[in-house]
Amino acid sequence: MDEVCIVSMLNTEFNLEGKAALVTGASSGLGAHFCKILAERGAKVVVTGRREDKIKNVASEIRKKGGEAISIPLDVTDNNSIKWCFDEAENAYGVVDIVSNNAGVAKPEKALSVDEESWDKVVDTNLKGVWLVSTEAARRMILKKVNGSIVNTSSIQGLRVAMDRASYAASKAAVIQLTKALALEWSEHKIRVNALCPGFFFTEMTENYFTNPKFSKYLSSLVPKRIGNMDEITAPFLLLASNAGSYVNGISIPVDGGHSLGKM
Ligand SMILES: NC(=O)c1ccc[n+]([C@@H]2O[C@H](COP(=O)([O-])OP(=O)(O)OC[C@H]3O[C@@H](n4cnc5c(N)ncnc54)[C@H](OP(=O)(O)O)[C@@H]3O)[C@@H](O)[C@H]2O)c1
Numbered sequence: 001m002d003e004v005c006i007v008s009m010l011n012t013e014f015n016l017e018g019k020a021a022l023v024t025g026a027s028s029g030l031g032a033h034f035c036k037i038l039a040e041r042g043a044k045v046v047v048t049g050r051r052e053d054k055i056k057n058v059a060s061e062i063r064k065k066g067g068e069a070i071s072i073p074l075d076v077t078d079n080n081s082i083k084w085c086f087d088e089a090e091n092a093y094g095v096v097d098i099v100s101n102n103a104g105v106a107k108p109e110k111a112l113s114v115d116e117e118s119w120d121k122v123v124d125t126n127l128k129g130v131w132l133v134s135t136e137a138a139r140r141m142i143l144k145k146v147n148g149s150i151v152n153t154s155s156i157q158g159l160r161v162a163m164d165r166a167s168y169a170a171s172k173a174a175v176i177q178l179t180k181a182l183a184l185e186w187s188e189h190k191i192r193v194n195a196l197c198p199g200f201f202f203t204e205m206t207e208n209y210f211t212n213p214k215f216s217k218y219l220s221s222l223v224p225k226r227i228g229n230m231d232e233i234t235a236p237f238l239l240l241a242s243n244a245g246s247y248v249n250g251i252s253i254p255v256d257g258g259h260s261l262g263k264m
Contacts, residue, residue, distance in 0.1 A: 199256025224257025
């Protein structure tokens with residue numbers, strides 16, 4: 001294949017025109033970034049999250065740049081909220097073809113001192129939310145015979161562990177297994193399910209940690225010696241979300257500059 005053909009093939013495979021995409025946890029950080037790149041590739045984007053002002057801003061930024069987006073409030077721990085959100089999304093853009101299960105919370109806590117309420121909040125958001133949103137999406141895709149792609153945001157803490165993150169690490173490891181289980185069940189319906197395992201990215205979730213003076217010393221001891229730029233998760237995300245990844249199913253890709261190879 002000559003160079004011109006490869007470029008044109010990549011443009012076609014990564015093209016998301018005519019697709020409807022829904023991103024959870026899109027009011028900030030990685031989720032807001034995913035919405036913007038989905039819209040840049042031509043998808044109609046449903047920006048969701050609990051903070052309505054923030055999701056409205058993300059959708060309006062996309063529209064100002066010529067993209068297509070709406071915002072719909074969504075709490076991934078509340079099944080009624082999920083059903084309502086998918087109804088609204090479907091009314092606006094038709095059946096959702098691409099889902100990014102990205103909502104997440106993290107709370108540094110020792111396993112001996114974490115209380116049940118805090119444990120449940122982390123696991124319900126990071127794990128149960130992925131199951132609830134994925135099954136709602138898949139039911140609708142299967143009913144309308146839509147080939148779909150689901151991209152879950154796990155973490156390198158789903159692969160390795162760090163101090164004081166038992167609930168978070170357990171929830172993110174479970175997302176990796178859930179990704180495989182759903183991919184296995186839904187491949188016959190042509191719904192692919194994959195995950196990303198990000199390393200360190202600067203977002204609302206991590207900013208306090210990253211701005212702690214002790215962090216720069218720790219960072220210099222890691223394999224990549226730096227945090228990731230948002231642009232460095234763009235291509236891995238698009239590979240899984242788009243047809244470019246049509247033969248990629250059930251995997252979880254670390255996007256961490258090699259962080260998970262070394263010290264956590
Ligand atoms: N940043 C990193 O270095 C890193 C590394 C590995 C994995 N991750 C994962 O990446 C994902 C995005 O995190 P981020 O780093 O971008 O942090 P972030 O900016 O704090 O984003 C987290 C998002 O989750 C949403 N959220 C929390 N609880 C929710 C709920 N019950 N229902 C719906 N949305 C909810 C928040 O929106 P609302 O408050 O508006 O609902 C927010 O938009 C998370 O799953 C996180 O675990 C991040």
